[in-house]
Amino acid sequence: MRILIAGVLCCLPLLATAEEKLPRDVAQFIEQAQMCEHFAGEWDDHDKARQREITQAVASSCGQAQRQWKRLSAKYARQPALQKVIADNANDAVRSFRK
Template sequence: MKIRAPFFCLAYLTITCSAIARAEDRFPDDVAVFVHDADICRYLSGEWDSSLPERRKDALTKEIGKKCGDIYERQKRIEEKYSKNQDVMMKLKSYDF
């Protein structure tokens, strides 16, 4: 019985990890790049707060401008390109820019 438990755990982890890897691979490269960039934009915008020191606010504003300046337009282009792909559209619609 003790021998089977580690084997079962290893088998479960292998199956789970391969399922996660397949989920990440389901998007085309341009969509995956957009999702990465969109996540960065979400993170950066969540960091910005009016109570921050001016220097930090300026740095965040500059970084948001660089990373996120065209994110809305990119989202619209990708939505048009993949309008018939339900998985891609569902992921893209989870971003509200």
């Protein structure tokens, strides 16, 4: 068990460096797209104030992620590896967002 935990802890820096290799704007897009998907999946019929917060969070995160997605798709059009990362993270909530 200790060996397994030690092995996992040794791999954490490798995961961090793999993520750091992404350009900052792509990493920010991924974060916004994940927030967009998170908030788009929430709904609260019983608490109107909370539902307003969710609606505002969806508009903010999904709107920003959608703008980033379009800009980054054009910016990295000639870089297939980054295009794949961008496309893989442009979830349904980002792609279908309408204000």
